[in-house]
Amino acid sequence: MTPSREKLLQLMDAALKAADPAVQIPRNLPTKPKGKTIVIGAGKASANMARAFEQAWDGDISGLVVTRYGHAVPCEKIEIVEASHPVPDAAGQKAAQRILDIVKSAGPDDLVVCMISGGGSALLALPGPGLTLEDKQAISKALLHSGATISEMNCVRKHLSAIKGGRLAAACAPARMVTYLVSDVPGDDPAIIASGPTVADPTTGQDALDIIRRYRIEIPLAATELLNNDIHETVKPGDKCFDGHEVIMLSRPQDSLEAAAKVARDLGINPVILGDAIEGEAREVAIVHAGIAHQVAHHGQPAARPCVLLSGGETTVTVRAKGGRGGRNSEFLLSLLIQFRDHEGFSALAIDTDGIDGSEDNAGAIIDPTSWQKAISAGIDLREYLANNDAYSAFAKIDDLLITGPTLTNVNDFRAILIE
Numbered sequence: 496m497t498p499s500r501e502k503l504l505q506l507m508d509a510a511l512k513a514a515d516p517a518v519q520i521p522r523n524l525p526t527k528p529k530g531k532t533i534v535i536g537a538g539k540a541s542a543n544m545a546r547a548f549e550q551a552w553d554g555d556i557s558g559l560v561v562t563r564y565g566h567a568v569p570c571e572k573i574e575i576v577e578a579s580h581p582v583p584d585a586a587g588q589k590a591a592q593r594i595l596d597i598v599k600s601a602g603p604d605d606l607v608v609c610m611i612s613g614g615g616s617a618l619l620a621l622p623g624p625g626l627t628l629e630d631k632q633a634i635s636k637a638l639l640h641s642g643a644t645i646s647e648m649n650c651v652r653k654h655l656s657a658i659k660g661g662r663l664a665a666a667c668a669p670a671r672m673v674t675y676l677v678s679d680v681p682g683d684d685p686a687i688i689a690s691g692p693t694v695a696d697p698t699t700g701q702d703a704l705d706i707i708r709r710y711r712i713e714i715p716l717a718a719t720e721l722l723n724n725d726i727h728e729t730v731k732p733g734d735k736c737f738d739g740h741e742v743i744m745l746s747r748p749q750d751s752l753e754a755a756a757k758v759a760r761d762l763g764i765n766p767v768i769l770g771d772a773i774e775g776e777a778r779e780v781a782i783v784h785a786g787i788a789h790q791v792a793h794h795g796q797p798a799a800r801p802c803v804l805l806s807g808g809e810t811t812v813t814v815r816a817k818g819g820r821g822g823r824n825s826e827f828l829l830s831l832l833i834q835f836r837d838h839e840g841f842s843a844l845a846i847d848t849d850g851i852d853g854s855e856d857n858a859g860a861i862i863d864p865t866s867w868q869k870a871i872s873a874g875i876d877l878r879e880y881l882a883n884n885d886a887y888s889a890f891a892k893i894d895d896l897l898i899t900g901p902t903l904t905n906v907n908d909f910r911a912i913l914i915e
Contacts, residue, residue: 822853
């Protein structure tokens with residue numbers, strides 16, 4: 496392994512460690528209730544969060560948490576189930592209904608603790624009135640391929656749901672509620688994370704319809720009727736179900752960027768945090784990042800070499816070709832590699848901090864000055880792979896995939912570009 500790759504992996508490890516919600520939960524325990532304590536939740540980090548709470552809580556607890564397949568961890572008193580992400584399945588629908596049934600038994604002396612992290616939108620798959628699971632699956636696929644931002648996708652999802660958009664909080668009333676959050680969205684808005692099942696939602700069905708039309712997404716007639724139905728609106732700010740509700744943000748993308756920046760300084764590298772809320776087409780965001788890297792290399796701005804550019808947020812991919820493999824971070828890095836070509840001073844990695852980039856088995860990819868030459872030696876036309884949204888296959892051929900396995904957290908994308 497080259498020294499530049501070793502440095503990048505140290506930054507990645509620091510970013511992931513800072514995002515571990517299990518470290519923060521014991522420091523943020525709620526007061527004990529007179530009655531029972533129920534733990535519920537959904538997301539890629541939710542099982543890890545539930546285990547941390549169970550281990551730190553002094554008292555009886557019970558509950559149910561749903562996480563992505565492969566992301567479960569053992570708990571003694573909290574049931575952990577797995578379901579599909581990013582496209583929902585019947586297991587997620589069943590789990591969502593069970594969670595609703597559980598919290599409806601909570602009374603005013605009880606405490607409901609909700610573990611929410613990215614991925615919860617797909618995992619809490621309870622279709623709204625008149626919709627089927629098949630409808631939700633088709634709409635989810637269309638949204639994922641459309642190029643819509645995470646906030647736009649989740650706006651649509653919550654208005655077509657029977658549990659998201661504050662509806663889970665309404666079901667928990669009159670119990671006291673605490674929501675633990677791991678943010679995977681630009682801006683860390685609790686109403687967007689996992690489509691905000693336990694927090695107030697200011698958006699409307701018309702907002703969701705505008706997004707559907709903007710991206711020319713076809714939806715069933717029943718979905719259009721539901722979005723036009725004022726009776727099915729999400730739970731708005733000021734609703735009594737939120738009285739006394741405590742929301743605790745455990746981990747944010749910015750925390751990971753700052754942790755990586757500290758390690759960079761310890762290594763004698765000048766860190767520049769470009770932002771924790773960067774959005775846009777992955778391949779185009781890469782072009783902008785490459786331009787900044789060239790400015791560092793040629794002019795020492797905004798920092799002198801050695802320098803690392805750090806950024807987070809959530810890019811998007813508009814799928815242009817069928818059959819391609821690869822998530823947004825792999826596509827970002829493939830576009831970046833094409834911009835860098837065989838430049839000797841650039842290395843970079845880009846990952847989804849949950850350990851799964853899109854629907855493949857890689858967290859992302861890592862490149863250094865050898866990557867371009869490996870592609871040439873293998874006879875690979877990287878531009879053709881980018882055109883086909885097939886970044887996974889390209890990096891697999893040059894052995895530059897980055898595979899971490901599930902990290903049990905999720906604070907969105909982490910990108911690091913090293914200029915030496």
